[in-house]
Amino acid sequence: MRVAYRAREMSNFDSYYFESDVPCLRNRPNRHGDGGIIDHLAPPFSIFNYPGKGGPKYTPKRKLTEMELNSATTHVLLNCPEVQPYHSYFVGTYGNDVVYSRFSDWFKEHVHNPVNVVDVVNVQFLRDISWGPDHRVRIMSKYFINGYKFHTEEWSKGKKTNNSGVWVKGEGDINYYGVLQEIIELEYIVGWPKKKLVIFRCKWYDPDSSGTKVHPQYKIIEINHTRQYRFYDLFIIAQNVKQVYYVPYPLCKNKSSWRVVIKTKPVGEWRLRMHWM
Template sequence: MISLFVNTWGNEAIYTEFSKWLRNYVYDEYSSVQHLQLVKEVALGPQSQVLAMNKYCVNGFKFQTEEVSRNKKTNNSGVYIQGDVDGTGQTIKYYGVIQEIIEVRYSGWPNKKIVLFRCEWFDLSHRGTKVDHQHNIIEVKHTRKYRSYDPFIIAQHAKQVYYASYPLRRDKADWWVVIKSKPVGRIEIDNVLDVAYQNDVAIVQQQVDVELETTLQHHQHILEEVSDDEILNVEEEISENEENESFDDEEWDDNENETTEEEEWENDGIETSEEE
């Protein structure tokens, strides 16, 4: 739909005309295109009230607004996002600072919500952003801002950065070094984006245990994981002990059936006396 709108109206009209155009396009009674109910509900626009937050955790990062992160040892307001491809085939990367975090909701069922970051971007030109490909160093001039109005991004698309200053160089007092943060508890894969919308309807999936854990009871009530080889060794020892016990029982039974020499002499004496 975006491409259809841009081809007709151009990029400059997206912020002023797209929402009205989308509503008319989706609810056109003479159109032969059938739209999903989700698209119809989104085309009506978000609710008038939004939820404002000062921090939000997503993609393994903890984001905070610039106001909350100010004067703290750990600054979590730095953000960057990959944009379109420029004329040279390079992906444009926007570096900025989060000013506001809001959650927007849409009417209809199931409930639909989306978290947006309102950011202030640094200048993308060579006067505001420098890239040293040899040493893989990116610098931004925090006194130069991006002039175009494009502040909002979807939270699921954001990645976190930290800006470090040059305390010992006066010629670079206005420049910051971009340091990319690593997500916690996630494996980062390029060019893969999460689903933006968050659905309130729970999806129940059948859970199947692929491998059951085998444990032994510890004397201090600690569960210890045991490998399959150890289990086989224990079973072999148990079977050997059972065989030995059964063999001992047979020997004991044989011993009970055997008579001693004294008993034989006594028996012989009894038999001799009876014959006499």
């Protein structure tokens, strides 16, 4: 058995010296791959139409509530690079506290006013996305993106592995950890080309010290699974998410509410340590 593993490791290492068109283990598509297939009717543009692969079965479409639709629309706008100048202007004028309640409506009115046209190149794109996505969305139970395989919490129940843990880097030193609840495909039906975007609806844990801790010496990250994020900010764009696992303390009764965060790396990613002589 050890001889077989040694031969596999040697052949895989040697494959890095082959030409890129030589079929080998290194360039074989991995089972967690997103396919990398580009739809010519919906080419990647800005944050939209990012390569990813959903599970083989879609559930019927469901309708987003008004609260969900507004939150998803605003989150997408705030993460779109072309919208950042408008966001900065809005915050400077009205403040940061009303972004989720007013920004999407203000943005739509602002970009449709010819007087406010500044970005001539992207003005039509900005007007198209200002209408927001269709309120009827597709729901998936699993999704492959950036070398990760994500499952919803419900889909992971009873499985040998759990792929519903997520984390995303916030501003400064703040990281947000949570559990994937729903995989949603948004479709923007106004304008051409077609624009689609997959977002995750997550249950987030409290990022404050009462909900998230980092050991000062060993840098072990712990989250309190009984404490949730208090703001209504459920959604995150799929391509920005990384995967984690949560491991309980089996013998520490005083830590029954705490879970250790184990970060994973994408399948197919190689990290080499360089030692200089």
